Amino acid sequence: MQHQMEIENSELFQILSNTNHSFFPEPASSTMQQSFSGSFSCYPFEAFDAPPHEDKALAALRNHKEAEKRRRERINSHLNKLRTLLPCNSKTDKASLLAKVVQRVKELKQQISETTESETFPSETDEISVLSTTGDDGGGDGDGRLTLKASLCCEDRSDLIPDLVEILKSLHLRTLKAEMATLGGRTRNVLVVTTDKEHGVESIKFLHNSLKSLLEQSNSNAISKRRRVLGPNSIA
Amino acid sequence: MQHQMEIENSELFQILSNTNHSFFPEPASSTMQQSFSGSFSCYPFEAFDAPPHEDKALAALRNHKEAEKRRRERINSHLNKLRTLLPCNSKTDKASLLAKVVQRVKELKQQISETTESETFPSETDEISVLSTTGDDGGGDGDGRLTLKASLCCEDRSDLIPDLVEILKSLHLRTLKAEMATLGGRTRNVLVVTTDKEHGVESIKFLHNSLKSLLEQSNSNAISKRRRVLGPNSIA
DNA sequence: AGGCACACGTGAAAC
DNA sequence: TGTTTCACGTGTGCC
Numbered sequence: 001m002q003h004q005m006e007i008e009n010s011e012l013f014q015i016l017s018n019t020n021h022s023f024f025p026e027p028a029s030s031t032m033q034q035s036f037s038g039s040f041s042c043y044p045f046e047a048f049d050a051p052p053h054e055d056k057a058l059a060a061l062r063n064h065k066e067a068e069k070r071r072r073e074r075i076n077s078h079l080n081k082l083r084t085l086l087p088c089n090s091k092t093d094k095a096s097l098l099a100k101v102v103q104r105v106k107e108l109k110q111q112i113s114e115t116t117e118s119e120t121f122p123s124e125t126d127e128i129s130v131l132s133t134t135g136d137d138g139g140g141d142g143d144g145r146l147t148l149k150a151s152l153c154c155e156d157r158s159d160l161i162p163d164l165v166e167i168l169k170s171l172h173l174r175t176l177k178a179e180m181a182t183l184g185g186r187t188r189n190v191l192v193v194t195t196d197k198e199h200g201v202e203s204i205k206f207l208h209n210s211l212k213s214l215l216e217q218s219n220s221n222a223i224s225k226r227r228r229v230l231g232p233n234s235i236a
Numbered sequence: 237m238q239h240q241m242e243i244e245n246s247e248l249f250q251i252l253s254n255t256n257h258s259f260f261p262e263p264a265s266s267t268m269q270q271s272f273s274g275s276f277s278c279y280p281f282e283a284f285d286a287p288p289h290e291d292k293a294l295a296a297l298r299n300h301k302e303a304e305k306r307r308r309e310r311i312n313s314h315l316n317k318l319r320t321l322l323p324c325n326s327k328t329d330k331a332s333l334l335a336k337v338v339q340r341v342k343e344l345k346q347q348i349s350e351t352t353e354s355e356t357f358p359s360e361t362d363e364i365s366v367l368s369t370t371g372d373d374g375g376g377d378g379d380g381r382l383t384l385k386a387s388l389c390c391e392d393r394s395d396l397i398p399d400l401v402e403i404l405k406s407l408h409l410r411t412l413k414a415e416m417a418t419l420g421g422r423t424r425n426v427l428v429v430t431t432d433k434e435h436g437v438e439s440i441k442f443l444h445n446s447l448k449s450l451l452e453q454s455n456s457n458a459i460s461k462r463r464r465v466l467g468p469n470s471i472a
Numbered sequence: 473a474g475g476c477a478c479a480c481g482t483g484a485a486a487c
Numbered sequence: 488t489g490t491t492t493c494a495c496g497t498g499t500g501c502c
Contacts (some may be wrong), residue, residue, distance in 0.1 A: 002318065060489085061481090061482080062484075062492090063390065064481085064483095064490095064491095065480085065481060065482080067490075067491070067492095068480080068481070068482080068491090068492090069479090069480080069481090069492080071331065071492070071493095072479070072480080074331045075330055075331050075334060076479095078331060078334035078335055078338055079243050079334065079338075081338045082334070082337065082338055082341070085338065085341050085345070086341075087460065093476090093477070094311055094477080094478080095307065095310045095311050095314060095477090098311060098315065098318070099314055101314075101318065101337060102314055102317045102318055102321065103339070105318070105322075105337070105340065105341060105344070106321065108341070108344035108345065108348060109321070109344065111348055112344060112347055112348065112351075115348075115351050115412070115413060161416065176351070177351060177413050177415075178414075178416065179414050179415075180397070180416050181414070197439035202470050204500090286500090290495080295473080297496090297497080299474090299475085300475090300476095300496085300497075300498095301495085301496060301497080303475075303476070303477095304476095304477090304478095304495080304496070304497085305494090305495080305496090307476080307477070307478090308494070308495080312494095329492070330492080331492090
């Protein structure tokens with residue numbers, strides 16, 4: 001703690017020299033919140049010998065002050081840009097804003113991965129799966145909605161697609177992604193959907209049942225009725 | 237500016253009272269960067285009458301100091317959380333970090349909308365379109381890759397899908413989304429793909445030509461050869 | 473009053 | 488070397 005005397009001298013020096021007023025012609029209308037305007041005629045150190053290159057030190061201090069102001073403005077401008085990108089007004093706290101940003105980035109990344117990382121290979125067996133891909137690690141935001149990934153693998157019967165669309169519409173499911181691949185006469189459809197605000201969990205069972213009956217209808221009409229096996233991913 | 241005298245008095249008061257050292261038993265090893273430890277025996281105002289409830293004011297000051305520290309820690313913790321969510325190490329600047337966050341949020345939102353907001357209605361005419369959906373307004377990040385939205389509308393011939401997949405694979409295009417809808421015996425496929433790091437712009441033409449030959453092959457084999465019109469969106 | 477949030481200027485450390 | 492970034496304590500305005 002040998003530098004405390006330096007600090008003390010520096011602060012006292014600024015008080016004595018009345019920096020902003022006497023030396024630097026800064027705009028007088030600026031927000032000078034911490035400047036001094038009173039006179040110090042009673043101060044005992046009024047006339048003191050000028051240290052060598054004290055103006056250098058003052059200039060450096062002024063540069064430092066302005067650079068710091070620029071840095072603050074840069075950070076705040078980015079913060080304001082973030083305010084426009086998020087559902088939030090301009091009066092939200094800096095900390096709350098950053099919390100919202102963290103949550104939003106997590107949500108977006110999860111949604112991207114849900115709509116992207118589905119590898120679709122039609123298998124030899126008929127399969128239905130409805131998986132709830134809940135973000136389990138960090139967020140726990142839980143705004144009522146749920147993201148489901150439904151997979152349907154069966155004979156290549158493209159006329160089933162309209163029925164599938166009807167199912168989604170009747171369950172009020174919004175389709176984030178619909179992927180379809182055919183291989184050797186078989187097809188796999190992967191649907192990534194978000195549920196309604198309220199009926200999140202029930203949608204899983206309903207969707208699964210609807211897909212099941214769709215698959216049965218498909219097989220009853222299909223030309224080849226060889227394979228009719230439910231895969232291991234299916235939910236009872 | 238009638239409050240400047242108050243500020244001056246306040247600061248002088250702290251200098252005189254030597255706050256952190258005399259009154260508050262804070263841990264001596266803490267980072268007391270702006271405290272004073274020198275003696276002020278030469279100061280003319282050494283003995284002054286104690287203001288009423290000055291300890292209250294000092295306690296308030298201490299509360300203020302600690303609250304501000306808590307606020308800083310809250311903000312910095314969110315900032316560090318963001319550091320883990322982005323491709324950046326822990327030594328990136330606060331401002332640069334926020335700039336990256338802004339850019340990333342924009343990218344993610346754009347990617348989401350690209351893979352989501354495609355409305356797929358099969359039309360009566362055969363159509364090919366390959367559109368480059370470049371984020372034109374703010375970012376200009378341009379890391380070489382390009383996001384294309386390819387649309388193919390033709391007779392419902394689901395056996396064309398494998399050829400389509402082959403085309404994408406040969407052009408090194410990564411599929412972000414593949415959407416397919418059928419209506420009245422016709423189908424429309426919308427593919428959202430990202431190009432390779434290098435061959436971004438050429439992929440547009442190549443993809444368009446490949447889809448064109450695919451469509452011609454489809455029509456030459458199709459049962460009904462009624463419609464064979466290229467839509468207005470087609471390139472070259 | 474009193475808590476909360478912000479901007480400011482400044483010392484210190486890194487490069 | 489000076490430039491840049493950070494944490495800190497503080498003044499001030501707004502509930």
